[in-house]
Amino acid sequence: MGLLSVGTPLSWDDTKKVANHIRNHGITQFLHIWDRLKDKNGDELLWGDEIEYMVVALDNETKNAKLSLRQTEILTKLSSIVNNLSSETEDAIAVPTFHPEYGRYMLESTPGSPFTGSISDLLSVEKNMRYRRTLARKHLKPNEIPLTLTSFPRLGSLGQFTEPYYDPRDAVSSHSLFLPEQITNPHARFPTLTANIRRRRGSKVAINLPIFFDEKTPRPFIDPTIPWDRSIYLEDSEAKNGAALPDHIYMDAMGFGMGCCCLQLTYQACNVNDARRLYDGLIPIGPIMLALTAGSPIWRGYLSDVDCRWNVVAGSVDDRTEEERGLKPLEHDRFEIPKSRYDSVDLYISEDWRNRPEYNDQPIIIDHCIYNRLRQHGLDDLLSKHFAHLFIRDPLVVFSEIIDQDDMESNDHFEVTNIQSTNWQTLRFKPPPPKSPIGWRVEFRSMEVQMTDYENAAYAVFITLLSRAILSFNLNFYMPISKVDENMSRAQGRGASQSGKFYFRKVVCPNGNSPKSSGSSSPVDGSRPKDRKMRNCFPPPEMPENGVPKGPVEEEYEEMSINEIMNGKGDSYLGLLGLIWAYIDTLDVSEQEMSKIHSYLSLIRRRANGSLVTPATWVRNFVRAHPAYAHDSVITQEMNYDLIVAVDEIERGVRNVPDLLPEDYTGGGVDGGSISP
Numbered sequence: 001m002g003l004l005s006v007g008t009p010l011s012w013d014d015t016k017k018v019a020n021h022i023r024n025h026g027i028t029q030f031l032h033i034w035d036r037l038k039d040k041n042g043d044e045l046l047w048g049d050e051i052e053y054m055v056v057a058l059d060n061e062t063k064n065a066k067l068s069l070r071q072t073e074i075l076t077k078l079s080s081i082v083n084n085l086s087s088e089t090e091d092a093i094a095v096p097t098f099h100p101e102y103g104r105y106m107l108e109s110t111p112g113s114p115f116t117g118s119i120s121d122l123l124s125v126e127k128n129m130r131y132r133r134t135l136a137r138k139h140l141k142p143n144e145i146p147l148t149l150t151s152f153p154r155l156g157s158l159g160q161f162t163e164p165y166y167d168p169r170d171a172v173s174s175h176s177l178f179l180p181e182q183i184t185n186p187h188a189r190f191p192t193l194t195a196n197i198r199r200r201r202g203s204k205v206a207i208n209l210p211i212f213f214d215e216k217t218p219r220p221f222i223d224p225t226i227p228w229d230r231s232i233y234l235e236d237s238e239a240k241n242g243a244a245l246p247d248h249i250y251m252d253a254m255g256f257g258m259g260c261c262c263l264q265l266t267y268q269a270c271n272v273n274d275a276r277r278l279y280d281g282l283i284p285i286g287p288i289m290l291a292l293t294a295g296s297p298i299w300r301g302y303l304s305d306v307d308c309r310w311n312v313v314a315g316s317v318d319d320r321t322e323e324e325r326g327l328k329p330l331e332h333d334r335f336e337i338p339k340s341r342y343d344s345v346d347l348y349i350s351e352d353w354r355n356r357p358e359y360n361d362q363p364i365i366i367d368h369c370i371y372n373r374l375r376q377h378g379l380d381d382l383l384s385k386h387f388a389h390l391f392i393r394d395p396l397v398v399f400s401e402i403i404d405q406d407d408m409e410s411n412d413h414f415e416v417t418n419i420q421s422t423n424w425q426t427l428r429f430k431p432p433p434p435k436s437p438i439g440w441r442v443e444f445r446s447m448e449v450q451m452t453d454y455e456n457a458a459y460a461v462f463i464t465l466l467s468r469a470i471l472s473f474n475l476n477f478y479m480p481i482s483k484v485d486e487n488m489s490r491a492q493g494r495g496a497s498q499s500g501k502f503y504f505r506k507v508v509c510p511n512g513n514s515p516k517s518s519g520s521s522s523p524v525d526g527s528r529p530k531d532r533k534m535r536n537c538f539p540p541p542e543m544p545e546n547g548v549p550k551g552p553v554e555e556e557y558e559e560m561s562i563n564e565i566m567n568g569k570g571d572s573y574l575g576l577l578g579l580i581w582a583y584i585d586t587l588d589v590s591e592q593e594m595s596k597i598h599s600y601l602s603l604i605r606r607r608a609n610g611s612l613v614t615p616a617t618w619v620r621n622f623v624r625a626h627p628a629y630a631h632d633s634v635i636t637q638e639m640n641y642d643l644i645v646a647v648d649e650i651e652r653g654v655r656n657v658p659d660l661l662p663e664d665y666t667g668g669g670v671d672g673g674s675i676s677p
Contacts, residue, residue, distance in 0.1 A: 007399030009192040012199035015398050022395040025405065026413035026420075027370055030387065030431060031377055033411065037432050038272060043439035045117035045468075045536035046268040049460050051129060052261035052449060053107045053136065053146040056644055057163040060143075064637050065644035066163040067105035067152055068144050069182055074107065075100060077139050086112075093675055096132045102258035104185050105162070107136060107146065112675070114268070117534035119589055120677075122464060123596050126457030130673025133453060133651075145648045148456065150296035150309050150448045150615075151260050154640045155179070156251060157301030158225050175204055175233040176253035177226060178300065183255045189397050193422075194254045196396045197319040204235045207256060207315035208248035210305040212297075212494065214624075216632040220246045225301070249302045257316025257342070260296065260309045263456050265463050266430070266443040270537035274471060275440035276350040276383070277540070279429050281470035283345050284477045284504065285463075285576075286426035286446035287487035288565055291496045292607055293459060295448040295615035301640075303623060303633045307616035308448060308492040314340040317424065319396065335365050335392050342424035344488045346389060346481065349382045349429065353543050354476050358553045361480040367391050390423045397422075409434060426488070442467075451615055452651050453673070454665060458600035465597075466576060468534050469583040473515050474541040475508050479557040495617065498610045501559040506573065510541065514574050515582035530588040566608035577605055603662065618660045622646060 010018070057068040068074075078098045085095045094112025101108045109132040115121040136146045154161045156178035166180035173181060173191040175198065184190045198204055211221045226244055230236045244250035269275035294307035318340035323333040330336060339346070347364055348355050364385055371388035375381070395413075402412055411434050414420055420428075430441040444463055450456045469475060483503035490500050509515060560569070568575030574582065584597065606612040613621070623629055626639050635643075649655035653667015 007188070007401040009188045010398045010400055012196040015196060015395060018398055018403055019394045021403065022398060022413045023367070023370070023391050023419065025407055026415075027373060027387070027391065028407045029405075029411045029414040029434075031374075032408055033414075033431050033434060034377075034379070036434075037440075040432065040439055041271040042537060043268055043270055045534055046114035046439075047464060048111050048114045048266055049125065049129070049456070050264045050266075051109050051132070051148060051456060052101055052263075053109070053133070053148055054103070054105050054152055054261055055107065055140060056105075056145050056147055056152075057141070058143050058145065058641070058645065059163075062637075063641040064160065065154075065641045066161055067103070067155070067183075068141075068163050069104040069166075070141075070144075071100060071104045071106065071185065074136075074140065078107075078136065081135065081139060089675075092677060095675065096128065096135070098132075098136065100185050100187065102185055102190055103255065104183060105152075106185075106259065106261065109133075109136070117536060119532065119534075119587065119593050122461060122534070123593055124677075125460050126453055127671075127673040128675060129453035129457055130668055130671060131675050132673070133668060134672035145644075147644065147647055148261060148263075148449045148451060148453075148651075149644075149647055150262065151299060151312070153298035153635050153643060154301045154637070155183075155259060155299075156253075156256060157635075159637055169230075169232055171253070174198065174253035174255065175235045176255070177230060177236065177239060178251070179253045179255045183259065188399075192397050197254060197317055198235075200319045200321065200394065200396070202321055204238055204243070204252045205254065205316055205318055206238070206243040207251040207312055208245045209251075209299055209312065211247055211249055212303040212305045212633050213247075214303065214631045214633050216630060218632075221248075221633075222246055223250060223302075226250060249299050249304055251300060251312065251316070254316045256299070257309070257313035260313055261449045262309070262445070263293075263447045263449045263459060264443060264445050265460055266441050267464070267467055268439045268441050268536070270439075272440045273351070273540065274536075274538065275429065275442050277352055278467055278471060279427055279442045280348045280350040280352065280355060281475060281477055282427055282442065282444055282463075282467070283348065283481075284479060284484055284487070285466065286344065286444070287484060287491040288502060288504075288562065288576075289444075289459070289463070290426075290446045290448065290488065291491035291500060291502070291562060292566070292604070292614065293448040293450060294491075294497060294617075295450065295619070297494070297616045297620050298623070298635055301635045303620065303635065305494050306492045307494055307496060307614065310446070310488065310492055313424070314342045317342045317422075319394075334367075337365055337392065338363070341393050341422060344426045344485055346425075347382070347386055348478065348481065349386045351380060351382060352541065353548055354478060354541065355382075356478070356548075356553065359478050359480050361482050362485070364389055365392055386429065391419055393419055393423060395419060395422075448615070451647050452661065452665070453668065454661070455603065458603045461597065461600045462580070462604050464534075465580045465583060469515075469579045471538045472535065472583055472586065473579065474510050474538075475579065476510070476541075477505050477508055479503060479505050480553060483557060494620075497562045497607065497614050497617075501561060502565065503557050504560045504565050505557050507556070508573070508579070511544075514571075515579065530586055532588045534587070563609045567605055577601055577608075599662070599664075606662075612661070613659050615660070618657065619643065621659075 055068040099108040166182040173194040366388035374384035428443040652669035
């Protein structure tokens, strides 16, 4: 979460009146950026992570783990500490920063400055993450802990799940049956966003996850904890009128989704074309990494039949009206829109010759006026469609003080509070900010946060190395967007990383050759010395002399297991890990550095082949083995407490979990991390 604008937020009715103004000026702001920076070239690899924590207060007497709603107080303290550290440390040492997030129990941390392409920076990620957690932990209350857990298991359950307790009857923004108003960050942006999504939609959001049917789960499952007859807000009757589905876990507020934690990674590209190539290359990877990082099987105190947060977050911000959802004929709205504004990517955007039109096989809804304006300004078809598609959405939070802006100097209508930043997709294509040296960037957004900094660092290292392999080897992961969408659906299923099958391209290397056998262009070609620093600028793929292949797209991909996608299928396909190891062969890496890289990639390999389980599977197993579990899908207060304590013990290295982590894992209790070079 970046800087938060300060001002007077407009109601939804007033926001509608300025929506076209915001969209038009947002595009103007983008075009000013485009004109200045479309030819920007030669930027080095700079990258960073964002990790979100939830702060949990433990009550050892009552055996209750509760979300601590002290975000403002904690961030004020951490800001002071960070400022003091910054003034006391050498200029070469960047002190990490902490930011607010949607939930009043959440903290977001980022490194103090971007990592570079050096091997030492790549391998400093874990100690930086550990340092951030240690710093946060030191300045919490003795009974509070910073957890990197995707979803809090008993958020919205009966009983007390926050500290202090608040009554959901006062949920004036969301009108939720389950979540109090005070769960939300008090900054005006967040309750306004919550309320305007509800008002624009014409109802509360409705999220339904299938219940996991255990031996004693009632059939049909009709949730007895829903206050079916509450009558405070107009929307209170929605649950009994069909919004709450039988055999499902029902959730009705933005907080259930935006109160989740995740791991996000952002990469600066050499230029806009490389950013577009990287964006496209990572699109098919999003669902695979979602399944592999799965960490959220429990919702509102029930064990669900899904392992991931994605559909919960998508549903939590689904502001589409009934007309836009196709439930009524279009009369008042402009478009029927297939997806929530939080969902998977809809369009490949690179002009790479390998990007066949057949891959963009889903109807793409665009604002034709914006598309025509972009085309007339000189933008190509795909990039124009990309932004014209994002801008079919309305702005959700507008501050009266900044309706009129200097479009040459600001990008606020484009980015900060409006369209770009409230299209939450698996990847985000990020133009440079105005008046900044920052270049064209790509943000990878699908992964669930892991319990330990070791795991989060391993996934960060994996995606970073894969991003380099994609560009260096001109890897081709293109397949129809419809198959990526199908993979996103499959990725969320229970145990998908082991039992699921996913569409994936069969031949990903140029001319069908693995990197080690690609002749003079081989990354292990002895004519070029190995790199000590990961490169960021790469020549575009050359078009074959005999022209662009025109075979049936359906023959280019097949269903594979996660193990096959990651670890390969013999000589015909090296697997993503094999491709990464081939890329590592192009780098000058010391024996000690190689050992650390091997440790990270070994974790990924073992998660993929099933010798280590995902966090979601570990949590399921913990719950089902708990002595208080009645095999009825219910997570009691005591079970939740024991689970939260166990997760904290795992992170600190107190609890050994050989089915989840390698035997040699060292926890945060032993290694508190460092920000020293």
